[in-house]
Amino acid sequence: MSQYDAKAESKAGFNPFDTAVAQNPHAHFKRLRDEAPVSGSPPPFQNFVLSRYEDVRWALKHPELFSSSADAVPIGQDRPLIPLQIDPPEHAKYRRLLDPLFSPKALSVMEDDARKLVNEIIDRFVDDETVDFHAAFAVPVPCTLFLRLMGLPQDHLEQFLTWKDQILRADAGLDDPIENHKASAAIRRDTGKAIYEYFAAAIAARRQDPTDDMLTYLVNAEIEGRRLTDEEVLDVCFLFILAGLDTVTASLDCMMARLAGHAEERRALVEDPSLTVGAVEELLRHETPVTGILRVTTEPVVRHDVEMKEHAIVTCLLHAANMDEREFPDPETVDFRREPNRHIALGAGPHRCLGSHLARLELRVALEEFHRRIPDYALVPGVTLEYTAGIRQVSPLPLVIRPAGTVGGGN
Amino acid sequence: MGLRVSVDPDECVGHGRCYEIAPDVFRADDHGHSVVISAHVADALADVARQAAAACPEEAIAISER
Ligand code: HEM
Ligand code: SF4
Numbered sequence: 001m002s003q004y005d006a007k008a009e010s011k012a013g014f015n016p017f018d019t020a021v022a023q024n025p026h027a028h029f030k031r032l033r034d035e036a037p038v039s040g041s042p043p044p045f046q047n048f049v050l051s052r053y054e055d056v057r058w059a060l061k062h063p064e065l066f067s068s069s070a071d072a073v074p075i076g077q078d079r080p081l082i083p084l085q086i087d088p089p090e091h092a093k094y095r096r097l098l099d100p101l102f103s104p105k106a107l108s109v110m111e112d113d114a115r116k117l118v119n120e121i122i123d124r125f126v127d128d129e130t131v132d133f134h135a136a137f138a139v140p141v142p143c144t145l146f147l148r149l150m151g152l153p154q155d156h157l158e159q160f161l162t163w164k165d166q167i168l169r170a171d172a173g174l175d176d177p178i179e180n181h182k183a184s185a186a187i188r189r190d191t192g193k194a195i196y197e198y199f200a201a202a203i204a205a206r207r208q209d210p211t212d213d214m215l216t217y218l219v220n221a222e223i224e225g226r227r228l229t230d231e232e233v234l235d236v237c238f239l240f241i242l243a244g245l246d247t248v249t250a251s252l253d254c255m256m257a258r259l260a261g262h263a264e265e266r267r268a269l270v271e272d273p274s275l276t277v278g279a280v281e282e283l284l285r286h287e288t289p290v291t292g293i294l295r296v297t298t299e300p301v302v303r304h305d306v307e308m309k310e311h312a313i314v315t316c317l318l319h320a321a322n323m324d325e326r327e328f329p330d331p332e333t334v335d336f337r338r339e340p341n342r343h344i345a346l347g348a349g350p351h352r353c354l355g356s357h358l359a360r361l362e363l364r365v366a367l368e369e370f371h372r373r374i375p376d377y378a379l380v381p382g383v384t385l386e387y388t389a390g391i392r393q394v395s396p397l398p399l400v401i402r403p404a405g406t407v408g409g410g411n
Numbered sequence: 412m413g414l415r416v417s418v419d420p421d422e423c424v425g426h427g428r429c430y431e432i433a434p435d436v437f438r439a440d441d442h443g444h445s446v447v448i449s450a451h452v453a454d455a456l457a458d459v460a461r462q463a464a465a466a467c468p469e470e471a472i473a474i475s476e477r
């Protein structure tokens with residue numbers, strides 16, 4: 001047994017979040033799975049990467065060994081993000097409170113509204129010859145639906161998009177890297193404060209004047225016989241912004257980029273919209289928009305003869321796991337009828353995506369309505385797509401579109 | 412030939428794959444976790460019940476032939 005597998009590192013060592021890797025990750029992932037299933041980076045950093053389906057699933061199902069506490073994902077917040085950065089057993093209390101909000105039953109009432117809002121977004125560009133799918137559709141769809149769910153006014157959309165980008169991609173653009181780091185951190189802090197103030201006002205309004213939306217539910221919800229504090233409600237809202245917007249945008253980007261480049265798959269969806277449910281699952285697997293998630297070890301853990309020290313940061317590469325031929329026969333093939341499809345694009349174990357049913361609803365409705373309105377589309381010839389590392393957005397994603405009913409369309 | 416199914420509540424975390432695939436065998440409770448509608452699965456539903464069990468990322472569904 002070795003504490004650090006230098007051989008594995010030199011054979012398959014690469015940064016899974018590198019921009020070059022992000023363009024074509026499947027080959028890298030295969031080497032990692034085959035040659036270094038527990039791949040380490042040199043001491044003293046002690047970072048590790050898990051890439052096989054069985055290993056990733058095992059780690060996610062053992063939170064007592066692989067913790068999600070704030071040590072794993074420091075993004076500058078003062079308090080732990082609920083429920084993402086709370087470990088079991090405490091974690092279950094919050095999930096019991098939050099799960100009903102996001103259950104299929106609770107969300108089913110939203111489907112008609114979602115369809116209507118998605119169509120309003122399509123109306124804005126349907127008559128154009130080309131469209132940047134990312135900016136015109138993939139970004140506004142989840143944000144619009146989030147505002148609807150929370151009972152917040154739609155004209156706050158622009159403000160929300162700005163805040164979200166400042167939190168996730170704050171960059172002051174200064175030349176000096178240290179100064180830039182400081183200035184960027186300051187932007188994130190200020191934005192965090194602005195979001196907290198905005199929600200504090202909205203929460204106060206709901207306490208005064210309850211309405212029928214998710215904020216009101218949160219404000220009135222009880223955990224072990226007591227109401228949530230304002231801070232706790234704020235933490236949950238903050239996490240929704242961090243976890244529920246870019247992830248859906250990235251999923252829509254990846255899915256449409258794939259379909260635009262594979263006309264036979266696009267046509268299959270147009271001809272048989274009932275395939276959309278399976279297509280969402282299979283494209284979540286094949287594209288895995290959230291490349292990997294982080295954990296920190298609570299004690300030394302050995303796997304495949306490699307020791308991961310206590311407090312080691314462990315990347316669970318969901319995308320590599322979802323392309324593992326040990327679990328998915330012929331993993332490169334996209335098959336909307338694949339079965340079984342136990343993909344873990346939405347995580348696994350206790351932290352499995354809280355918003356998974358909302359995400360699935362959004363993706364299904366978006367794909368159904370887009371293909372109904374615009375059955376014929378393709379990438380603008382000559383463009384090279386660029387995938388962001390980590391959360392795999394494709395910006396821009398320029399499409400030539402031909403709406404339904406156009407001569408020569410719908411082939 | 413028949414089939415018995417059960418969901419282990421300690422393992423189920425509510426992915427919802429099972430009741431999406433086999434809505435006549437499983438349903439969601441208020442938390443989105445899975446509940447077996449009837450432990451004895453009718454022959455006509457046996458295949459779809461097996462598919463659903465195989466799709467569970469938590470391996471929370473046990474199946475036995477009876
Ligand atoms: C297709 C889009 C989405 C993808 C790919 C995705 C992916 C994920 C993944 C992989 C995790 C596990 C994180 C971990 O274990 O460290 C997660 C957790 C989470 N997701 Fe999503 N997500 C999506 C949409 C959403 C939406 C729409 C929401 C809405 C609020 C949401 C809220 C959350 C929350 C709150 C958690 C933390 C759950 C916990 O720690 O118990 N996600 N998501
Ligand atoms: S697929 Fe598995 S984890 Fe998901 S609801 Fe069904 S039994 Fe529970």
